[in-house]
Amino acid sequence: MTDQVQTAEPLLEVVDLKKFFPIRRGYFKRVVGHVKAVDNLSFYIMEGETLGLVGESGCGKTTAGRSILRAINPTSGSVFFRDPHLGRVDVAQLDDEKLRVVRRSMRMIFQDPYASLNPRMTLLDIVGAPLRAMNIAHGSELEDRVAEMLRRVGLRPEYMRRYPHAFSGGQRQRIGLARALAPNPKFVVCDEPVSALDVSVQAQILNLLQDLQEDLGLTYLFVAHDLSVVAHISDRVAVMYVGKMVEMAETRELYTNPMHPYTEALMSAIPLPDPRPRQKRVLLTGEVASPANPPSGCYFHPRCSYAVDLCRTREPELEEVKPGHFVKCHRARELSLTGVSEILARQ
Known part of the structure; x- marks a missing residue:
């Protein structure tokens, strides 16, 4: 870097x-x-x-x-x-x-x-x-x-x-x-x-x-x-x-403090060499939304375990929730999601 x-x-x-x-x-x-x-x-x-x-x-x-x-x-x-x-x-x-x-x-x-x-x-x-x-x-x-x-x-x-x-x-x-x-x-x-x-x-x-x-x-x-x-x-x-930006931040910030549920799911799928127990894997249900026929509201809501009624009806805006940290999620400020600091420790 x-x-x-x-x-x-x-x-x-x-x-x-x-x-x-x-x-x-x-x-x-x-x-x-x-x-x-x-x-x-x-x-x-x-x-x-x-x-x-x-x-x-x-x-x-x-x-x-x-x-x-x-x-x-x-x-x-x-x-x-x-x-x-x-x-x-x-x-x-x-x-x-x-x-x-x-x-x-x-x-x-x-x-x-x-x-x-x-x-x-x-x-x-x-x-x-x-x-x-x-x-x-x-x-x-x-x-x-x-x-x-x-x-x-x-x-x-x-x-x-x-x-x-x-x-x-x-x-x-x-x-x-x-x-x-x-x-x-x-x-x-x-x-x-x-x-x-x-x-x-x-x-x-x-x-x-x-x-x-x-x-x-x-x-x-x-x-x-x-x-x-x-x-x-x-x-x-x-x-x-599905064609849209859902989160953007400095690398260390994104990996240690993800603020979008999709980012959290991606982080949980990273293989780590440490054999000791780690956080529970976030398994996404359902299929990836079709870019030819996307769902209403947030495109990710059919697969999101944190989705509420607002997510199904209104598409969120990409907002700067913290300095330099942009997120496209209605619940970004209230969710506490898990990152993977172990990856950065090996860099």
């Missing part, structure tokens, strides 16, 4: 971001509804910090990351980014020419190191692709830049003539890191970059990400479902449920 932020203005600010996918049926493919993958998502990330974005599979984490980078176009909302070339811009509203400029500073590391690399391209082609596409380097200069990036991620420069099949999963993820960082970005979306790797390799990649962040001044949005990993690398953590 990085030191405290140096500037007062966020590097990235997401405001009311939405991404809806249309549901089409019938012969004429008429739109009969929408899958609300990301719904009114708002948060900020300061320069040099790491924000962890967590939640169950299908909650909209990856869609949010791709919408921020305009890998897919958001339905509505704003993504304000402090670009070194253009200044503060709304990425969601940029034309193609300015978007190409901004993409030098906003990059993505993908989840699957096997599917994200073209097997017919050498490392020189893979890592050098963004440098060519953005007209940053060509010829011998490009080879020098690729060699330097390979060294930074722990690979030997002479590997640049080899193909991805010659490398292990951990090495392939290092290649993905080199490709993402080749244009010298300021902001990187890490889309579950270690979930497909062995545990020992996960630690190596996480440590590499932290070293690169310190050396290159990077800012991360770290998307993951493993809360142990998120605790290790994040300065703050945001929790998503």
Whole structure:
């Protein structure tokens, strides 16, 4: 985790971001509804910090990351980014020419190191692709830049003539890191970059990400479902449920003092190495709400043991209950929930 932020203005600010996918049926493919993958998502990330974005599979984490980078176009909302070339811009509203400029500073590391690399391209082609596409380097200069990036991620420069099949999963993820960082970005979306790797390799990649962040001044949005990993690398953590933000706080505060019942349930599922008895596991009943047909009121109320009538009829607002601690729950101020301080003790 990085030191405290140096500037007062966020590097990235997401405001009311939405991404809806249309549901089409019938012969004429008429739109009969929408899958609300990301719904009114708002948060900020300061320069040099790491924000962890967590939640169950299908909650909209990856869609949010791709919408921020305009890998897919958001339905509505704003993504304000402090670009070194253009200044503060709304990425969601940029034309193609300015978007190409901004993409030098906003990059993505993908989840699957096997599917994200073209097997017919050498490392020189893979890592050098963004440098060519953005007209940053060509010829011998490009080879020098690729060699330097390979060294930074722990690979030997002479590997640049080899193909991805010659490398292990951990090495392939290092290649993905080199490709993402080749244009010298300021902001990187890490889309579950270690979930497909062995545990020992996960630690190596996480440590590499932290070293690169310190050396290159990077800012991360770290998307993951493993809360142990998120605790290790994040300065703050945001929790998503069915496309909506339900809680966000500084890492230690969130893990030791969760204020949303969904966050408490996630914390209770973290495996701990201590064989001694621990707090009772919070088991959620029922199914995850459908983003195509969410329930009324709070989306989490059908699975929440603390729900009252108000939760079933009115959706709560995301409020700052304590300084820097945002919660979307009607009962946040009255509930006393259990965290997992043991995880932080091992960091």
